Amino acid sequence: GAVVSQHPSWVICKSGTSVKIECRSLDFQATTMFWYRQFPKQSLMLMATSNEGSKATYEQGVEKDKFLINHASLTLSTLTVTSAHPEDSSFYICSALFGGAYEQYFGPGTRLTVT
């Protein structure tokens, strides 16, 4: 149990275009999901907290107009990178809060390359 999927697993897009990444909890409902960004050989950096039915909460320094988050159902959260630029190239990982207040299960990640 507690499986989280992401789609796509990798995506290449041209500079200036937008790309949407989906995060799904497959066998449980998640009122809270999180979006992280990870650069090579670095730790995970929390970008935002996504709550079902309400606006996402962004971490300091994260542009909310650039990284649009929608959590429309208890099993799906989406991250849209708008007007992507090469510096947005990164590994994006989502997680879903399972059961009680603490356990987070992570998706397999999405590799975004902006050319």
Added chain:
Amino acid sequence: QQQVKQSPQSLIVQKGGISIINCAYENTAFDYFPWYQQFPGKGPALLIAIRPDVSEKKEGRFTISFNKSAKQFSLHIMDSQPGDSATYFCAASSDSSASKIIFGSGTRLSIRP
């Protein structure tokens, strides 16, 4: 105060040996300490977690030791195997932080056959 400091940055252990990774925290409000294992190109996977009301938790070859007074905790991997080669992250969270996880910087573990 929100940081979780992790060491070493990288670690090489012979097969069958014990791998030890250490972490320290400042925020006494943290009350949940998970360890994650991440393979290249994959998302982190929850390995084992502990709460501060116990000093040790063991699951198979993996053991967390927790020292509340020193605000330190560590992961021990017994009988380390080549398949354990991965990056390990310690982390901390609290209910008051809305379940946000604060990650350590990571340890790249290599098990030599």
